[in-house]
Amino acid sequence: MNELRELYQEVILDHGRSPRNFRRIENADGEAKGDNPLCGDRVHVYVKLDGTGGLDDVAFQGRGCAITTASASMMTELLKGRSEAEARRLFDVFHAVCTDEAFDPLDVPEEFEDEADRLQVMAGVRQFPMRVKCATLPWHTFAAALDGKQTATTE
């Protein structure tokens, strides 16, 4: 049961129950729909840029499991106010946290040191390979929105 407790930490349950930035952004500069065809989870991510290469606002809507919802919610908090380049690097770190057994989630690159705690929360999915896609779907969708693609999929 320990692995379950590690996956379903209080902070994930909290974000899953009361997702932050769960709304639509009118006149978004980028938006994309992501879906996980395996299970039918769907997220819609909206991005508003600040005109100087930064992310003014990131929000999402959709329906999914606690892991998808919490990951999307925490992602919006982690991304707001960052530059696009930083956001992409953060995605790489997040991906490693979720998938790379050799990666110590507390040993994140210096520029994201302050986020280490929030990033490592998702490390629990490593023990649940079927659920990794739930955690990464919102981030793939965010990347698609930045790249001007309309859809993202975990397949």
Added chain:
Amino acid sequence: MSPDSTATVRPNYDVMAIREDFPILAREVFGKPLVYLDTGASAQKPRQVIRAMTEVMEETYSNVHRGVHFLSQACTDRFEAARETVARFINAREADEIVWTRGATEALNLVAATWGRTNVGPGDRIVISTLEHHSNIVPWQLLRDETGAELAVIPVDDAGEVDLDAYAGLLDGRTKLVSVTHVSNSIGTVLPIRQMARMAHDKGALFMVDGCQAAPHMAVDVQELDVDFYCFSGHKTYGPTGIGALWGRKALLDAMPPYQGGGEMIAHVTFEKSTFKDAPHKFEAGTPAIVEAVGLGAALDYIEAVGRDAILAHETDVAEYARERLAAVPGVRIVGHARERGAIVSFTMAQAHPHDIGTIIDRAGVAVRAGHHCAFPVMERFDVGATARASFGLYNMKSEVDRLVEALDEVAEIFGR
């Protein structure tokens, strides 16, 4: 298969002896005895099937319908005997009405591609129901897009039963085919096939049935149902993957063009022109799934040996017990309350998403399906993104339902009550 069904559990239904036939049921998952409640997705395999497949490979294997040598004849005999077993299993008039396919999906695609392209044109109508698996939706959409036909959908009510008045309204001179599931894979509704087929025939339409969730669980008699095509898959019927069967009335099969071209299905080939064998062989291009066909034959023999009425009574007993116990769990909503229902219980929990339920109870050794069950329209109809689904087979027990309910307590422990 309603709760007040006249079928009763035979006192001599020895579920423990049946479980002995399924080696995988002895294993543990995460240190707990496996509770396999995902037979609707794929059934486990009894020794009798495994042995038959091994035996044919060790003792009788060769290509079929080819050589003059001893093994070719011996293997062809076993292969064709399996076809006869399928014919008996669904009470077809003759074995030549049975076409081997890779599964029910291929059977549906075969009918759409051959009968459909020959008989369906612009303005014609194909009717399916809201309860269909994607495999009984997409082939008809492809046919619709190719031919300019219309695809109409029979609605279902809040209990998950098809609306027969609305269905009657979709039947007229333009309706060429009705293709529906016998038992809903997502919520367990048993459709009134005989009545629906009669209604279709009255308007001159043919009737096809996806029998994947019926064939393993109840007696199926295609003549009594009076339908035109019926199909089911091997792996959901305690047989191997990669094999399934399509039954069609002989006159229909004879009139249909071939499906794929190749060896096995031809009578004669020149570069100018080829002629084809008669049904069913003209639909079976290439070397068939020989070992799998033998395995499916063994699986159907196994089901018959246990007894189909006995299986139905036992599974109904277990599934109704599951409905009762699940309904009493705080936060649980059961999706689908048809009066006639199969051994499938679909549910949601207010506190937790089906995937989270599936992950948590998996650690307790309980395997259920969590998701959309390849039936997006059903999920939309009942306004759920996904459900958790417990589906039962001839080897399940009430004590396994208890294990499921106990495991749900862990979900409540994590997500709140």
